[in-house]
Amino acid sequence: MVREEAENRLSLIAELILASRHAVIFTGAGVSTESGIPDFRSPGGIWDRFDQSAFNYSSFLSSRLSRQAHWELFRTLSHHIEPNPAHFGVAELCRLGFVKAVITQNIDNLHQRAGVPDDLILELHGSMKNFTCLNCLAKYPLDNVEALMRSAEVPECPHCHGILKPDVVFFGESLPRDALERAASHSRSSDLFIVIGSTLAVYPAAYMPEYALSSGAGLVIINLTATPMDNMARVVMHSKAGEVIPEIVREVKRRSRSC
Ligand code: NAD
Numbered sequence: 001m002v003r004e005e006a007e008n009r010l011s012l013i014a015e016l017i018l019a020s021r022h023a024v025i026f027t028g029a030g031v032s033t034e035s036g037i038p039d040f041r042s043p044g045g046i047w048d049r050f051d052q053s054a055f056n057y058s059s060f061l062s063s064r065l066s067r068q069a070h071w072e073l074f075r076t077l078s079h080h081i082e083p084n085p086a087h088f089g090v091a092e093l094c095r096l097g098f099v100k101a102v103i104t105q106n107i108d109n110l111h112q113r114a115g116v117p118d119d120l121i122l123e124l125h126g127s128m129k130n131f132t133c134l135n136c137l138a139k140y141p142l143d144n145v146e147a148l149m150r151s152a153e154v155p156e157c158p159h160c161h162g163i164l165k166p167d168v169v170f171f172g173e174s175l176p177r178d179a180l181e182r183a184a185s186h187s188r189s190s191d192l193f194i195v196i197g198s199t200l201a202v203y204p205a206a207y208m209p210e211y212a213l214s215s216g217a218g219l220v221i222i223n224l225t226a227t228p229m230d231n232m233a234r235v236v237m238h239s240k241a242g243e244v245i246p247e248i249v250r251e252v253k254r255r256s257r258s259c
Contacts, residue, residue: 014252018256021191022190024100024103024217026103028205031241035084056171067154088114089246096256130166131145191217197223
């Protein structure tokens with residue numbers, strides 16, 4: 001994208017944010033790749049390294065091999081990762097009062113660690129913050145489980161040796177009802193819906209921008225590669241979120257100072 005074209009799009013996004021009454025941000029794995037966590041579908045992403053067919057809830061319960069594959073993936077998500085400028089930019093837009101909800105498909109807790117308040121976050125696919133024993137229902141924070149990961153390939157409940165599972169939604173499981181309903185309600189009430197780093201290919205999460213569009217919201221998409229909804233968006237930027245979001249925040253602040 002030539003620089004002038006990119007600047008026009010950044011200005012338009014800032015203008016839309018300033019004019020909005022109910023802006024919603026929707027994020028996917030792409031907002032966290034610059035923190036070192038691979039996404040699913042990009043080259044070199046998780047599905048290039050793992051066999052996708054092993055990843056579903058019933059295999060996790062019935063097969064140790066599947067559990068082993070899942071734990072390898074959990075390790076990728078639990079290393080010492082830090083929020084990147086895109087997470088901090090989203091948190092700053094929240095702090096400035098422009099964002100009514102951050103709907104995320106991510107399970108990495110990086111939005112909260114960047115400063116997005118808990119009451120604005122809707123985690124559609126759960127979070128790796130806590131793990132639950134499927135047998136005795138004991139809960140363990142990630143810190144405790146990281147210690148177990150160092151000594152076992154497939155960690156078990158230290159109390160009863162039951163299967164330990166992070167509080168995330170596996171393929172084949174339902175999404176948490178409360179988060180899904182609140183996300184759908186925010187999407188339907190939104191007048192601006194900003195997608196950051198998602199292929200918009202995983203449902204029901206990908207219904208959210210559809211709800212927003214059908215309620216007349218303006219759609220903005222910031223994603224490295226094309227998505228099936230690009231042709232419905234007011235503004236599309238095929239750029240890195242960690243580069244573009246801080247620019248948008250700067251422009252929003254500059255314009256709100258001069259109002
Ligand atoms: P996806 O892998 O399908 O798509 C990610 C998209 O982000 C791609 O289109 C890619 O082009 C884009 N992208 C990659 N790096 C980017 C960057 N720096 N800036 C802007 N865009 C970038 O992921 P998805 O749409 O989120 O859906 C798949 C599922 O992945 C979700 O359910 C989510 O739970 C899960 N997931 C989460 C994490 C995480 O928590 N960090 C990591 C991997 C997968």
